[in-house]
Amino acid sequence: MxxxxxxxxxxxxxxxxxxxxxxxxxxxxxxxxxxxxxxxxxxxxxxxxxxxxxxxxxxxxxxxxxxxxxxxxxxxxxxxxxxxxxxxxxxxxxxxxxxxxxxxxxxxxxxxxxxxxxxxxxxxxxxxxxxxxxxxxxxxxxxxxxxxxxxxxxxxxxxxxxxxxxxxxxxxxxxxxxxxxxxxxxxxxxxxxxxxxxxDRSQARASVIGDFAAGWAFARQLGWVIPGASCALVFNALVSGGINVLGPVIADDTIGSEGWGLAGSAQAVGVFVAAFFLAKVTLTRPMKAIMASFVVWCVPMLVLGTHVSVWLLAASFAVAGAALSLLDLSWNLLVQEKVPEAMLSRIMAIDGFFSFVAMPIGQVAVGPLAGAFGASRVEIGFFVVAVLVAGFAMTRRVLTDLTLTGAPPPELASRTPSR
Missing domain, CATH: 1.20.1250.20 (MFS general substrate transporter like domains)
Incomplete structure (x- = not known):
């Protein structure tokens, strides 16, 4: 934008x-x-x-x-x-x-x-x-x-x-x-x-349940919310398992807890520094930026699955942090431009639900997978899955055709159909 x-x-x-x-x-x-x-x-x-x-x-x-x-x-x-x-x-x-x-x-x-x-x-x-x-x-x-x-x-x-x-x-x-x-x-x-x-809450339903149903119907009507949130589910599951759970296990055998803490803190540095550059960037295709950011967010998995060193891992986390900054900005700008104010929280809640429900999935699945195939292979496999999911998403025109124009958000002109 x-x-x-x-x-x-x-x-x-x-x-x-x-x-x-x-x-x-x-x-x-x-x-x-x-x-x-x-x-x-x-x-x-x-x-x-x-x-x-x-x-x-x-x-x-x-x-x-x-x-x-x-x-x-x-x-x-x-x-x-x-x-x-x-x-x-x-x-x-x-x-x-x-x-x-x-x-x-x-x-x-x-x-x-x-x-x-x-x-x-x-x-x-x-x-x-x-x-x-x-x-x-x-x-x-x-x-x-x-x-x-x-x-x-x-x-x-x-x-x-x-x-x-x-x-x-x-x-x-x-x-x-x-x-x-x-x-x-x-x-x-x-x-x-x-x-x-x-x-303006003139379109509010008689109950909270009615408002929830209207929000879900509006998300389906938009077309891109649920596919985008579904991709987020996969990526959050991969990161929560591959980095947040399996990462410390691999670090414990290689760089230790101190090295893991130092490397992980670089992600916050990446978020902070990237904001200065993103302020000067014009975003027009938000979903393309989001999917690319998801893949870069998973880059630490490549390091964990191949050659683990403190500085290489820290560099990968810094790049991942920059990607997270771009991801959050792209999603926020997309939603605030395309979604009426009266629907904002419901659309954000759908994205949040998909994201949060994915975390225990990855946390539970990664242990048995590492036991069966080895931690390094799981990390590399997770990164490959991330690339494949992003690549598939880029074939969906409902996502790739989304464009930021700088226009004000639309008004909710009539009752959302409850389908």
Whole structure:
């Protein structure tokens, strides 16, 4: 999309976006701390992988189950209000978690229940968050805003785990969780300052289920959403298994945990640096860019499957991070140009559902595959699958014919057919 009306930081001149941006950066900082802190809190209670698995699953399962309905809720109500409420609920849940851990009264079932609450709320807040930029900024400012959010997220993704590790090692995981709880409340308070007129919801159905059905029908009507999300399902499954699960196993036998951590951090660097270049790039064929980015995202698999060295792996992760930056920008610009504001969160929720449901598929499948064929062959095989899927997608005109023109998003002129 050719965007020339705004500098890299110009979205921050808009008060509503500035409040939203600051709140979400603070929120992401806390969230980037929470995973490590929660893991060590669980292991302090019950030193078993099974216990940790239950706690992690308690969050991820409702997140996937309720994601599509969450998109309907986020489209039905004012998104800033939805996000504010979600942040408050998550802040309270994490505050209870922190209190139980710090006081020494936490049990595994406590954490399972509280993480289930957090996962359910995230299923609503995620699509609401992804639908905010197009209602906060004019068209010419949105590209810069998406890149700015990506850069900030990559930075806190480096800082958060390091800060969490320091707190866990010195004063305990409960205090790191308390910091995370505080960031939710800060984000909610920043969203109080966001003042927006109510969007047009004249096409809303009588119930949330009706809105969900209308959103799914609209996605089918567009033609490219479900095929694109299906490709994302495959790629997320490959990455979650081949890089996130099998990668550390291979690293443990080659470059060690320190080398793996150093190499992996290069991905955030790639995201951050790429944004400066993407600000000057004109995107016209978003799906072609997305499919190419998916393949490049999988490049670390080639290194893991052939010759593992810290610097070669770090370089591959940096390139993968740059590809992720292009991927996110292309998808966000595509959706905000082609989808009416009243449908944004539902379309984003469909993409999120396909992406999140793929992760446990890859995580579960990779172990038996590595046992049968060997870790290196699985990594190379996964990369080949990535290339084949992207190549097949490039033969689908419903994807390749999509063009960004810079036009404003369409209006939802009539009731979406419920087919």
């Amino acid at each position: 050719g965007t020339t009306g705004g500098t890299r930081l110009s979205p921050l001149a808009t008060p509503n976006f500035r409040y939203f941006f600051v709140g979400q950066v603070v929120n992401r900082l806390g969230s980037s701390m929470a995973g490590l802190a929660l893991a060590f809190a669980v292991l302090d209670i019950d030193d078993s992988a099974s216990a940790l698995g239950w706690v992690v699953a308690a969050s991820s399962i409702p997140m996937v189950v309720f994601m599509l309905l969450g998109g309907a809720i986020a489209d039905r109500l004012p998104r800033a209000v939805v996000l504010r409420g979600c942040n408050l609920v998550q802040g309270v849940a994490q505050s209870l978690t922190a209190f139980l851990v710090i006081s020494g009264h936490a049990e595994i079932w406590h954490l399972v229940v509280l993480q289930a609450v957090a996962g359910t709320v995230f299923a609503v807040s995620y699509p609401a968050f992804l639908g905010m930029v197009p209602i906060l900024l004019p068209v010419e400012e949105r590209k810069a805003a998406f890149l700015l959010i990506g850069q900030a997220t990559s930075l806190v993704g480096i800082l958060g785990p390091a800060l969490s590790g320091l707190l866990v090692a010195t004063i305990g995981p409960g205090w790191a969780l308390a910091v995370d709880a505080t960031t939710y409340l800060v984000a909610a308070s920043m969203l109080v300052l966001v003042r927006l007129p109510p969007g």
